[in-house]
Amino acid sequence: MAAQRGQRNGVGVTPPAPTAAEITTPIPRVTEVPAARERARAIPEAAVARLAVYLRVLSGMQEHGSGTVSSEELAAAAGVNSAKLRKDLSYIGSYGTRGVGYEVAVLIEEIERILGLTRKHSVAVVGIGNLGHALANYGGFPGRGFPVTALFDVDPDLVGVPVGGLPVGHIDDIARVCAEREVSIGVIATPPPAAQAVCDRLVSAGVQCILNFAPVVLQVPDHVEVRKVDLAVELQVLSFHVARRADNAAVLAEANGRAANGRAVDGMVVS
Amino acid sequence: MAAQRGQRNGVGVTPPAPTAAEITTPIPRVTEVPAARERARAIPEAAVARLAVYLRVLSGMQEHGSGTVSSEELAAAAGVNSAKLRKDLSYIGSYGTRGVGYEVAVLIEEIERILGLTRKHSVAVVGIGNLGHALANYGGFPGRGFPVTALFDVDPDLVGVPVGGLPVGHIDDIARVCAEREVSIGVIATPPPAAQAVCDRLVSAGVQCILNFAPVVLQVPDHVEVRKVDLAVELQVLSFHVARRADNAAVLAEANGRAANGRAVDGMVVS
DNA sequence: CTGACTTTGTGCACACGTTCACAAGCGGTA
DNA sequence: TACCGCTTGTGAACGTGTGCACAAAGTCAG
Numbered sequence: 061m062a063a064q065r066g067q068r069n070g071v072g073v074t075p076p077a078p079t080a081a082e083i084t085t086p087i088p089r090v091t092e093v094p095a096a097r098e099r100a101r102a103i104p105e106a107a108v109a110r111l112a113v114y115l116r117v118l119s120g121m122q123e124h125g126s127g128t129v130s131s132e133e134l135a136a137a138a139g140v141n142s143a144k145l146r147k148d149l150s151y152i153g154s155y156g157t158r159g160v161g162y163e164v165a166v167l168i169e170e171i172e173r174i175l176g177l178t179r180k181h182s183v184a185v186v187g188i189g190n191l192g193h194a195l196a197n198y199g200g201f202p203g204r205g206f207p208v209t210a211l212f213d214v215d216p217d218l219v220g221v222p223v224g225g226l227p228v229g230h231i232d233d234i235a236r237v238c239a240e241r242e243v244s245i246g247v248i249a250t251p252p253p254a255a256q257a258v259c260d261r262l263v264s265a266g267v268q269c270i271l272n273f274a275p276v277v278l279q280v281p282d283h284v285e286v287r288k289v290d291l292a293v294e295l296q297v298l299s300f301h302v303a304r305r306a307d308n309a310a311v312l313a314e315a316n317g318r319a320a321n322g323r324a325v326d327g328m329v330v331s
Numbered sequence: 332m333a334a335q336r337g338q339r340n341g342v343g344v345t346p347p348a349p350t351a352a353e354i355t356t357p358i359p360r361v362t363e364v365p366a367a368r369e370r371a372r373a374i375p376e377a378a379v380a381r382l383a384v385y386l387r388v389l390s391g392m393q394e395h396g397s398g399t400v401s402s403e404e405l406a407a408a409a410g411v412n413s414a415k416l417r418k419d420l421s422y423i424g425s426y427g428t429r430g431v432g433y434e435v436a437v438l439i440e441e442i443e444r445i446l447g448l449t450r451k452h453s454v455a456v457v458g459i460g461n462l463g464h465a466l467a468n469y470g471g472f473p474g475r476g477f478p479v480t481a482l483f484d485v486d487p488d489l490v491g492v493p494v495g496g497l498p499v500g501h502i503d504d505i506a507r508v509c510a511e512r513e514v515s516i517g518v519i520a521t522p523p524p525a526a527q528a529v530c531d532r533l534v535s536a537g538v539q540c541i542l543n544f545a546p547v548v549l550q551v552p553d554h555v556e557v558r559k560v561d562l563a564v565e566l567q568v569l570s571f572h573v574a575r576r577a578d579n580a581a582v583l584a585e586a587n588g589r590a591a592n593g594r595a596v597d598g599m600v601v602s
Numbered sequence: 603c604t605g606a607c608t609t610t611g612t613g614c615a616c617a618c619g620t621t622c623a624c625a626a627g628c629g630g631t632a
Numbered sequence: 633t634a635c636c637g638c639t640t641g642t643g644a645a646c647g648t649g650t651g652c653a654c655a656a657a658g659t660c661a662g
Binding site for chain 2: 105108109112113116117137138139174175176177183190191193194195197198200201204206244245268269271275277279283285289290292293294295296297300301302304305306
Binding site for chain 3: 106159160
C-alpha cells in the first residue's frame with residue numbers, strides 16, 4: 061500500500077510521516093521479488109467490503125454535519141466492533157488524531173481513493189428481464205460513481221426500447237459498444253443458460269470485472285474478477301438457520317425434559 | 332450434527348454406521364453443557380453457502396442423468412477444490428462410497444435436509460419498487476421451495492394492485508398477514524430510510540430471518556438472522572480491484588523500467 | 603481370495619481474519 | 633511546561649477456515 065500511496069497522492073492531503081508502519085508489514089517475506097504486489101494485496105478482501113460500508117456511513121454523517129468521529133461511534137454505526145474498524149482503517153494509512161478521532165471529510169477522501177472511486181466506472185447490464193430492469197433503473201449506481209452506460213439483451217423486441225433512459229442494445233454488439241463507452245464493469249442478469257456465453261463475450265470485449273446474478277459458476281481467465289450475488293443461496297442459508305434454530309429448540313427441550321441434572325445430553329451421544 | 336440426524340431421518344436412507352466420526356469431533360470440549368448446540372453450529376457458515384451451490388450443481392447433474400459423481404467432478408463444476416468439497420460434505424455426514432464417489436440423489440436429499448429445504452419457507456417482500464417488482468416476479472424463489480406469499484408497500488396507489496399474481500398489501504398489515512401466512516423470511520427492498528422501521532415490524536410480527544437489500548445496517552435482536560445484499564458494496568469492491576490492477580501494472584512497469592536487477596522497489600520504499 | 607486401483611474422509615499444518623490489550627501520541631488544563 | 637485523560641494504531645493471542653497428504657475403505661479383475 062505504500063507503493064500505491066507513493067504513486068498518486070503527490071499533492072495535497074499532507075502525507076503523514078510513513079515511518080514504522082511500513083517497515084513492520086511485509087518484510088518477513090524475505091528475498092521475494094513481487095513485494096510491490098504484496099503491498100497492494102495486503103488489504104484483506106473482507107476489509108475492503110467493510111470499507112465500502114464505512115464510506116456510506118461517513119457520507120451520511122457528513123450530510124448530517126459531523127466534522128469528526130471516534131472509532132467507537134463509527135463502529136457502532138457500521139455494525140462492527142471498534143477494534144476491527146481501527147484495524148481496517150489502518151490498512152489504508154494513519155489518518156486519525158489520537159485523543160480526538162477521525163476527520164470525516166479526510167476519511168471519505170482516503171477510502172474513496174483506495175476503492176478507486178475517484179474515477180468513474182461505466183457499467184453495462186446484460187439481460188434486461190425483471191432484474192435487469194430493476195438494475196437499469198436503480199438510482200444507487202450512478203449516484204455512487206457507477207453510471208450505467210449500456211444495456212444488452214438477445215430479445216429483438218427489446219432492442220432499441222429505452223429502459224431507464226437508455227436504449228437496449230443487441231448482445232452481438234457487446235464488444236464494440238463496451239469498447240466505445242469504456243465499460244469497466246459488466247453485470248450479468250441473464251437466465252442461467254446464457255450466463256457463461258455472455259461472460260465470455262464481456263471478457264473478450266476487455267471487461268475485467270463482472271458482477272454475476274445468474275446462479276451459475278462462471279469460468280473466467282485469471283485476470284478477470286468475478287463477484288457473485290446469488291439470491292437462492294441467500295435464502296437457503298437463511299433456511300438453514302431456521303432449521304438449526306428449530307433443531308436446537310427441540311434438542312434443548314428434550315435435554316431439559318429428560319434430566320435436569322448435568323450433562324445428560326453428552327452422555328447420551330457418546331454411548 | 333449427530334443430534335440433528337438422530338432427530339429426523341428415522342426411516343429410509345440406510346443410516347450408514349455413525350462410528351468414529353462422532354467420537355472425534357466435539358469431545359475435547361470437556362464438561363460443557365450446551366454440547367448439543369455446539370454440534371448443530373459445528374458446520375461453518377461459509378460451508379453452508381457452498382452446500383447451497385453444490386445442491387444446485389447436483390440438481391443440474393440429476394436432470395442430466397448422472398447417477399454418481401466423484402468429489403473431483405463435483406468440485407470442478409462448483410468451482411472449488413476437491414479437498415474443500417469433501418470437507419464440506421463431511422460436515423453433514425458420510426454419504427460417499429470410497430473408490431466410487433457420491434450418489435447424486437442421496438447427496439441432494441441430505442443437503443436439502445440439512446438446509447431445511449424439506450419444508451417450504453414462505454417469503455414476504457416489503458417495498459415494491461423496481462427491485463421489489465423483480466423479486467416478486469422472480470421464478471427462482473418458488474421453484475426452490477421459497478414461495479412468495481405476501482407483498483407490502485406504503486404507497487396507497489400500489490396497495491391492491493397485483494404484482495406477479497399477488498396483490499400488494501399495506502405495510503400496516505404486516506403483523507397480521509405474516510402471522511396468517513406463516514411467513515418465515517422477510518425481504519426488505521425499501522428505500523434506506525424506511526428499512527429499519529420495516530425491519531422492526533417484521534421482527535415484531537415474528538419473522539426471524541431477514542434478507543436486506545437496503546444499504547443500511549439493521550439493528551435486530553439476537554434471535555433474528557439478517558443477511559445483507561448490498562449492490563453498491565459489490566460494485567465498490569470490484570472498483571477496488573480495478574484500481575489495484577492499475578496500480579500493480581504501474582508499479583511493476585516502473586520497477587522493470589528502472590532496474591532489471593533485483594529488489595529495486597523494496598529499496599525505494601524503505602529509504 | 604487376493605491384490606491393484608480408485609476415491610473418500612480426516613488429522614495436521616498453515617494462513618487468514620478477528621479480538622484483545624496496551625503503548626504511543628495528541629489536546630486541553632493548571 | 634508538565635500533567636491528565638482520551639483515542640488511535642498495532643503487536644500478539646486466538647479462533648476459524650483452507651489445503652495437503654495419506655490411511656481407510658470400497659470396487660473390480662483375475
